[in-house]
Amino acid sequence: MEIEPIGFIRTCFGSKFAVPRQPGLCPSAWGVLEFSQSYSAPETIRGLDGFSHVWLIFGFHQTSDEGWRPTVRPPRLGGNDRVGVFASRSTYRPNGLGLSLVKLDRIDEDPPILHVSGVDLVDKTPIYDVKPYLPYAEAIPDASAGYAEAEIPRYEVKIEEIAKRAFEKLDERSQHLIKEVLSLDPRPAAGSRDEKRIYGAELAGVNVRFRFDFITACVSVVKIEGV
Structure with a gap:
């Protein structure tokens, strides 16, 4: 089977670093799905406005050239212990496909454009399909989650005085985004961590140093x- 993207999503994440590891963890993270010309007829989204959330099937385009791996090291296990690729959501998959559940905020109908939030996708990610989320069939409150059962711990986020002026120039959503992303600790799980090191991430069009x-x-x- 040959597949092609139905469109590409523009998001607030300018690079792979600091993108949330799961959808929904950063509610302020936004995305705009623009359909390719072949799939941009208004009829393709008829009835979609009745759904609050959609599944996005996407491609891990930034790692596709690296191939797949039978075992991977999930961040939830500290980046050291290995599990099978099919017991993970790693990018290094045989077909390089991912699945993301996002909130559908608004629809522009002609041409079709989907405005979504809670995204965990880097800017310009190819989208291969969109499917409506069905809570009666897909919400399973008592499901087990193996080694990823516990909630991800969050850090407190502080804006130092030297950065406050620039931070306050940002719109409210961008401010929330920065705090949500950094609270999840975007650093690689494996390897040493230097408390003196300054990290950087491209969020909402600005470079945030932390x-x-x-x-x-x-x-x-x-x-x-970049403010």
């Missing part, structure tokens, strides 16, 4: 560039 304090379990924004 560092972690392991003693207080706090992440501090020290600089925002």
